[in-house]
Amino acid sequence: MAAPRKPEHLLTNSPPHAELATVQPTLYLSKVEPGRLLGVIIRRGWLVILGMLLAVGAMWLYVKSAPKIYVSTGSVEVSSHAPDPLRIEGLTQQDTKDLEQLRTIEGNMVSTAVLLRVAKENGLLTATDFAPPGTTEQGVIGMLSKRVRVELKRGTRVVAISVEDTDPARAKRLVESLVTEYQAWIRERRETVTKEMGEGLAKEEQKLREQMGVAEVRLQAFREQHPVPGLDEREGAGPVSGQLGNLNTQLSQAKSERLRLEAEYEAFKKFDPEDPDALAGIGRSTYADEVLAQARALQAKELEFSRVKERYLHKHPGYKEVAQEVETLKADLAEASRSAGEALEKSYHVAMENEAKLQGEVDQARTVAVGVEGVRAKFDSLKREAEAARELHASVDKRLRESNLAGALAASAITWAEPPLVPEKASKPVKMVLFPVAAFAGMLGGLVLMVGLEVGDGRVRDSADAARATGTPLLTSLPVMQPGREGDMVLLSDPASSEAEAFRRLRAVLLPAPGKPGARTVLFTSAVPGEGRSLCAMNYAASLAMQGQRTLLLDADMRRPGLSRQHVNGEGRGLGAYLAGDCDPASACFPTALPNLYLLSSGPIRGDAAELLSGTRFAALLEDAYRWFDAVVIDSPPVLAVSDALAVSRYADRVCLIVRQDASDRRNLKKTSELLRSSGGNLIGFVWNEHSFRGKGNSAPEPVIPVSHPALSSSGVAVADGPAVKGEEAAPTSPIA
Structure with a gap:
């Protein structure tokens, strides 16, 4: 092996630094995705079709078995005045122009009393085709009220009536019976009111008849006790009243005459024959006319005398003749004035005596009339009482006769506007409406079921769903591999394939930044078994090795060895034995x-894997591995199956989650990501494995790393006849030892 490098990375338990780029806060929220909706429709669209077919079939069975309902309609018109020849108020509602009155008629036609009469009239209480046997009257009325509809047409005086029934002829009879029974019910109510009113009027008539008889008897007895002439006549028509009236008239005339004579007499007393102006104060009478004639003659003569004076002297015969005539006329005027005054004085005294006599007679007649008027007032009072009793009795008797006649001539305010007919076609069920409604309901139910199953199905079906569940971005998508190649190292077997390109993209994404050369440990894990973590770890490690980096592929699954299961049979060496202190790691590497790719096997299956991985020897192993290798790729067990991955994730620079289509559950992915973060792992993203999960019974072959035996020696050189690996120069003792 080559000389070791200076360690550039120290293993600590400090929380890893986040290496995700800054993204929008709403990136991983639920969104409406057309592609996903289309996928849901393709997968579960048969539920909608099935729901529509079932609903239409059920509706067809219902329509086939449901009884046919016929509707008979008719209408009646409400008259503005109820026909009543006697116009008797109180017995019927005469004016029906009020909307409240029309609404009252509308409500009364479907009242319980009317419906009960209709049910009895048409035998509905015992009709088995109308109501089940044993149904009470109240039940029959309730069923009938649901089938009857009475509605006042807006803006008219027409009340529309419709009845639903399975028998078309009976539906028509029910409409007719509803109007007939309503009229009969109104007539009975009117007869009841008429009867009660007649009984009350009869009692009142008998009482008034007795009062009228008593009043007549009292009036006749008073008339017999006071035989005053003209007692039954009006005031002034009797003898006493007539005599008093005549005397009063005569007294008034005498008083007027006396006053006239008195005034004329006073004027004559003041009359001066020498003063012509005094004639103006004398009134017009016989005596005054004579004096006035003498005065006018005197004035004419004096006028003539004044002209004579102008022509003649006082000794002239003409002058003397006219002067003599003037004197004679003056003497005659004085005599006439004296005679008239005496006559007027006598007439005045006679008038005074006549007035005094008439006044005495009037006083005497008035005294007699006062006594007669008292008797007349008492008589008039008794007479009025008798007449009032007679008139009241006559009015009550007339009302009693009219009420009895009105009860016999009662009439209804409603008349037929459109008589009902027997319906020819059934109105229900309406096939043109029910089948589309059933299809729509079935479609709606299928959609609800489809959405419910989709929501209840927690399987992750696309990368967007996995991103929302894990809260991390997509690193790469692994396309579907050909059957039989699910465990291959595709970078060697088919470098030009889309699968190989996917792992190259993963290498580019996970490549450490230039400023962070120490980020060299990548952990591949999954939520549940069978999602392809070993395949991804193997191919990612191969991509690093092909790039020239010395890469250590560490199989940390000591419960179910995958990558190294063919290298541990019959050997006790491996990661578990090293962590337990039974061997050195070089014997298991x-x-x-x-080239440049080494495998550190997991060793035999161990039950204490979690305790061993949580110890300090695993951290020391990684720290020594960084001196000999450029990158370390760890294949760990599933997170939710065991806790081994959580113990290892805190030592990895980056944690990559493998998510397989239809294999992972949203809740499991969310739980897995939360556990990794809480344990100190740096979860930076996930790999989407598009190869559908086929279950344990039909699983794909698991990947196996082809290795060259034997293992490395403690000097870093392979021991055996096999070809030597890189590292010609002698190296010091391996730090892995």
């Missing part, structure tokens, strides 16, 4: 057929 074998060169392989590929």
